[in-house]
Amino acid sequence: MNREAALTKMTKGQPVRELANSPFLYMPLSAYRGHFARPVVREGERVLKYQLIAGLKDAFSANVHAPVSGTVVGVRDFSGAGGEKVPMLVLKNDFQDECIALPDEERGDPPPEAILQAIEAAGIVGAGGAQFPAALKYRLAGEDIKTFIVNGVECEPYLTADYAVMRERTQAFFEGIRLVNTLLRAKEVVIAIEEKNRELEAVFAPFLTQPRYAGFRVKVVSGGYPQGSQWQLVCAVTGLELAPPRHAAGEGIVVSNVATVYAAYQAVVEKRPVVSRILTVSGEGVGHPGNIEVPIGTPVGYVLEQMGVSSDRYTIVLGGPMMGRLVTDWSSPVTKGTNGVLVFERQTVDRENCIGCGRCIDACPMRLMPLKYAEGWRLGNLVMMKRHDLNLCVECGACESVCPSNVPLMASIFSGKARLREGSPS
Ligand code: SF4
Ligand code: SF4
Incomplete structure (x- = not known):
């Protein structure tokens, strides 16, 4: 090992x-x-x-x-x-x-609007990094939600925080999912976990048989990065291969992270x-x-x-x-x-040693050309980055993880996107 x-x-x-x-x-x-x-x-x-x-x-x-x-x-x-x-x-x-x-802990279920207000008041944002406000996401989700996916796939190496919540705080986790789905009214609720964490199925089993969690199921997906990214996860759970401009939300699919639904439980039930x-x-x-x-x-x-x-x-x-x-x-x-x-x-990184092997291209789930972002950034050529669809990059990091030359692809991508947000190059 x-x-x-x-x-x-x-x-x-x-x-x-x-x-x-x-x-x-x-x-x-x-x-x-x-x-x-x-x-x-x-x-x-x-x-x-x-x-x-x-x-x-x-x-x-x-x-x-x-x-x-x-x-x-x-x-x-x-x-x-x-x-x-x-x-x-x-x-x-x-x-x-x-x-x-x-206030005292909630005993029954509040009405959906009160749940939404509690999520907003508690300051809950998407816990996966982008920090999009959760209440706004659920408000924008629309009426006809087919699938609510709870992303328990911690595919990045070393990370086990979501696993700890799912295993140690299972009741709160399930209640958080149920409360959020009171808003979404999705026809099915899917908790996605990785193959390497399959033992969670036994932890979840006593909950899945309870009537209050009817419609919940567990989907075990194969491991490997970037299986936890929204695009890969939606494909693994529903079979839909999405790519921009087609988004999960437009297909009646909502994805939330483990920490987000756990925070929803704390906000609605514990009022924290x-x-x-x-x-x-x-x-x-x-x-x-x-x-x-x-x-x-x-x-x-x-x-x-x-x-x-x-x-x-x-x-x-x-x-x-x-x-x-x-x-x-x-x-x-x-x-x-x-x-x-x-x-x-600490590693020293040479910013100019791309050997043109193409591995980053093969690894990119969005079929982009990541090496062009490093080149564009090195040359100060934002037009080049934009022309190679930098805006479609989902920042999964798969390209950098396979690069044999340690080219700082992600730093180029983050910096390029920040510059493009400040004002598109002509
Ligand atoms: S970070 Fe962007 S460019 Fe790199 S593999 Fe992921 S989607 Fe592709
Ligand atoms: S994987 Fe690294 S060395 Fe290979 S083409 Fe991409 S940036 Fe260049």
Whole structure:
């Protein structure tokens, strides 16, 4: 068994644990594509755990809540994953853990509109990285939903956080799915898991026989990256081979992540907003890898220190090794979309050593030419990147994972897309 498989097996077998809280939290105000929440607290104000600290500014933003009690330091620009500067609301933790009074837990099912409002108020965003507001996604889904797919396929190496939720918090997971499907009214609900996690079928079996989960079924899909990407997953579950401009939503299919439906349960039943994230800390540089639950806003450096990583000779990735972002600043915080913090031996990367082998083209599920993005970025030629349909790239990372020359394809793709969003080249 190689080191990667051994580490994945190790974290899979461990329960979720909590770390000591950080003295400062850096709460990102951005959600989907740079849409920001508006702070509703003042500098110097004392806030309680679960209190709303930044509210909706537009439909694509998301509420932000305090994960601890403490004092508002202010809004400052700090580095997010990838090094870009983003506004964050800084909280100084007073370690009192004083909470606002939460309403009593829900006993029956609220009406659909109340469920939707609870999901929106809790600040739930897609937990897979893009952070699209979940309530907006479900509102836009339409009336005629055929299939609701819950994406339990953690196909990126090392990541086992979703597995931990599905195995340890199964009841809450199933209830979250059922509550979301109260909104969607999909004809069938499919929980997709990977072949390597087939033992979850036995964990789910007592739930699947209950009348309240009628219409739920499990689909075991073959492993391998990028099986968990929406396009591959929809194909594996429904047989539909989609490619832009045909999207799952247009075919009556909605896909949500494990963390999203789990957060829906917490919002609707426990009346708790999103203030923490379950993620995997692993990689060659971590002595005791595991799944942990940490407050949103915790600096990555603090997480790593708690996990026994103190040297800066490592490369840090927020997310999985394929789709994650390199962290250049250790104060970058855990966000609602962070599913892993991975630590690797540092590698030097030559930006100009493409050997034209074509493996990245063969690996691309969208049938693109990734080498052209590296070339376009190196030459400063955004027109070239656009001409090769950079906008169709789903950022799965499959191209970079097979490149024998370590060409930084994903960095070129992320940078190129950011530049194109700022204004298309003529
Ligand atoms: S170009 Fe690379 S990251 Fe984009 S879809 Fe193709 S393989 Fe995935
Ligand atoms: S896989 Fe790497 S070396 Fe091969 S063509 Fe693509 S970018 Fe170039």
